[in-house]
Amino acid sequence: MAGLIDRWKNRALTPQTVPQAEGMSFAEGKGLSLYRQYQERLLQINACDFGDLILHMITLMQNHRDILASIQRRARFLLVDEYQDTNVAQYLWLRLLAQRPETEPRHICCVGDDDQSIYGWRGAEVGNILRFDQDFPGAKVIRLEQNYRSTGHILGAASSLIAANASRLGKSLWTEAGAGEKIDLRGLWDANEEARTVGDLVEDRQRQGDSLSEMAILVRAGFQTREFEERMITLGIPYRVIGGPRFYERAEIRDALAYLRLLVQPDDDLAFERIINLPKRGLGTAALQMINRLARAEGTSMSRAAAQLIGSEDLRPQARRALAHFLEDFKRWREQIDQLDHPSLTELILEDSGIVEMWQKDKSPDASGRLENLRELVGAMREFDSLNGFLEHISLVMDNQEASGLEKLTIMTLHAAKGLEFDTVFLPGWEEGVFPNQRSMDEGG
Structure with missing residues (x-):
């Protein structure tokens, strides 16, 4: 509902101007009514949300021409940056601000790039x-086509790709930097072969005297880093991951690994503590402290102490039930170790434990990326003969601490790389649904 209201406000639609069909399309026809009540409640408590900041301004200036004239007199020169990323409300607001009698000059400058929307x-x-030049007749359009960063071959490749976009003004980028090295394009079978090929090329460059610090692997999504991290560890190439933790250090991966560690080693107290209330199952700090005290007093593990507490009256009934359910799950999963292969068993654990459901319900922007990482974890396990073998491998990877002071290869997402320059860049994963990612393809823009 919040997302729907935000989209309406981005289009400068008040409860009075939302099209009837749209207003009826949400919450069994109650969408528009809920929006109206929401706006009324904001007014009662003298508050506004982010979308209101511009929406109220538009309403004010449309309905009170004296206020509009006053603002226009004060805001005589208008400069808009990143114009390609303005929404309808921002556009209408700007049009109101820029209105002038034909006898007066209009001072408006918009900077933007339609190819970067x-x-x-x-x-x-x-x-x-x-449509800027149609909205503001007589405006002078200045194309900034000289590029100061890239070489001719890179600009040529970029221009040929972007030319496939349907809605664009078009431009011809050029540079004085010369043609530069040609782009090396390779078709590879899978992510493993990608990682092996990039590793070999990095070593070749090193032998030629190139610095690791001047090389970068730029991926579209965080889950892609795992293959490269593992390959660099195998080759002994120091690396750093920018813009986020290394793959096996990510919280959702550590959570999943804790479940697996406790599965094969019931006495792993660190794993037990990490997941006892993840996802939330009503076992708070008090229950955890009680389990901890009993384990220390008995000189036993927390799992064994928890099993003892289930049969006592020390814990609240709800906590006892949750704890019994938790331990019963692990008993059931251990019985299936010999029946299922370890990737399938891991998928079962992630589903049964509620971890997958927890991230599916999470509305934060990075939730989908965390689910992708969990799928990547299951994929990584297929390379190993057993669950124990995989967990031993993870221990080695996690122990591979970054050595300080060494030159390092950089691994990061393209978004994190904005504005950075490297002599040698590897761009893996240019495939359907990854680059561009599926969501941007589904937009149909």
């Missing part, structure tokens, strides 16, 4: 920049 999912309307 990436916020359609957040309400951005690339059409704003495409």
Whole structure:
């Protein structure tokens, strides 16, 4: 509902102007009514949300021409940056501010690049920049086509790719930097072969005297880093991951590994503590402290202490039931170790434990990435003969601490790399659904 209201406000739609069909399409026809009640409640408590900041301004200036005239007199020069990422509300607001009698000059300058419009999912309307010269007749369009960073071959490749976009003004980028090295394009079978090939090429460059610090692997999504991390560890190539933890250090991966460690080693107290209430199952700090005290007093593990507490009256009935269910799950999973292969068993644990459901219900922007990482973890296990073999491998990977002071190869997402330059760049994973990712393809823009 919050997302729907936000989208309406991005389009400058008040409860009075939302199209009837749209208003009826949510919550069994109650969407528009809920929006109206929401706005009324905000007014009662003298509050506004982020979308209101511009929506109220538009309403004010449309209904009170004296206020609009006052603002126009004060805001005589207008400069808009990143114009390709403005939404409908911002566009209407700007049009109101820029209105002038024909006898007066209009001082408005918009800077933007239609080829860099990436916020359609957040309400951005690339059409704003495409029709700028129609909205403001007589405007001078200055194309900034000289590129100061890339070489000719890179610009040529980029221009040929972007030319496939349907809605664009078009431009011809050029540079004085010369043609530069040609792009080396390779078709590889899978992510493993990608990692092996990149590793070999990095070693070749090193032998030629190139610095690791001037090389980067740029991926589209965080889950892609795992293959490269493991390959660099195998080759003994120091690396760093920018913009996030290394793959096996990510919270959701550590959570999943804790379940697996406790599965094969019931006396692993660190694993037990990490997942006893993850996902939340009503076992708070008091229950955990009680389990801990009993384990220390008995000189036993927390799992064994928990089993004892289930049969006592020390814990609240709800906590006892949750703890019994938790231990019963592990008993059931251990019985299936010989029946299922370890990737299938891991998938079962992630589903049964509620971890997958927890991230599916999570509305934060990185939730989908965490689910991708968990799928990548299951995929990584297929390379190993057993669960124990996989967990031993993880221990070695986690112990491979970054050595300080060494030159390091950089691994990061393309988004984190904005503005950074490297002599040698590897771009893996250029495949359907990854680059560009599936969501941006589904937008149809």
